[in-house]
Each structure stands twice: as C-alpha cells, then as structure tokens.
Amino acid sequence: MLxxxxxxxxxxxxxxxxxxxxITQSWVTPHQGEDGPVFDAFDAARLQLIVDLTEDMAVNDxxxxxILSLVDQLHTMRARLRALDRAVADQDDAxxxxxxxxxxxxxxxxQG
Numbered sequence: 001m002l003x004x005x006x007x008x009x010x011x012x013x014x015x016x017x018x019x020x021x022x023i024t025q026s027w028v029t030p031h032q033g034e035d036g037p038v039f040d041a042f043d044a045a046r047l048q049l050i051v052d053l054t055e056d057m058a059v060n061d062x063x064x065x066x067i068l069s070l071v072d073q074l075h076t077m078r079a080r081l082r083a084l085d086r087a088v089a090d091q092d093d094a095x096x097x098x099x100x101x102x103x104x105x106x107x108x109x110x111q112g
Contacts, residue, residue: 001031001033001038001039001040002039002040002044003015003033003035003036003037003039004019004036004037004039006039007019007039008044008049010044011044011047011048011051011052012051013051013055014047014051018050018054019047019049021061022047022050023037023060024048024063026063027046027050027065027068028043028046028047028050029043030043030061038052040078046068049071050064052070053067063111088100
C-alpha cells in the first residue's frame with residue numbers, strides 16, 4: 001500500500017491536482033489508512049493509465065470515465081472467459097468437443 005506522497009513519487013507526471021481529481025471523481029478508490037488514503041497495485045495501474053491517457057494521448061477529463069468503464073468491462077469479460085474455459089476443460093472429452101464444435105459453428109455463422 002502506498003500513501004499519496006509515495007504514489008506521486010512512483011508515477012511520473014502524476015500531479016497532486018490530477019490525483020485529487022481521480023479520487024474526487026472515483027476513478028480510483030483508495031482505502032482509508034491512519035494517515036489518509038492509501039493505494040494498492042490496482043490503483044497504481046489505473047492511475048498510470050489515467051496519466052498516459054491525459055498526458056500522452058491528450059484525452060480530456062470527460063472521456064476518462066468512459067475509457068475506464070470500457071477497460072473495466074474488458075477485464076470482467078476476460079475473467080468470465082477464463083472461468084468458462086476452466087469449466088469446459090473440467091468436462092469429459094465428448095462434452096468439451098461438443099462445446100468447441102458448437103462454438104466454432106457460432107463463430108463461423110457470425111462472420112459470414
């Protein structure tokens with residue numbers, strides 16, 4: 001866990017103002033520590049993304065929550081697909097083959 005000061009030192013180009021905006025807008029939700037907010041690795045990655053978007057790509061603050069929402073949806077979908085993959089792998093070979101065949105058919109029909 002990192003304090004605000006440590007986070008500002010860790011992420012190049014993250015300013016106190018930008019960090020305060022990220023907290024106020026709930027783009028990051030740090031835990032409350034004894035001496036103020038503390039940030040975990042997820043918060044650090046999200047803040048790095050926000051800095052990359054706003055500084056490198058000139059994304060304005062109105063677009064940031066939209067992009068963050070899309071990133072969150074993508075991560076959720078990837079987790080669901082990994083769970084589905086594990087569930088299929090746990091089936092016997094005949095069931096797994098039937099699922100793979102049906103999936104291929106559905107993909108083919110959507111591409112045509």
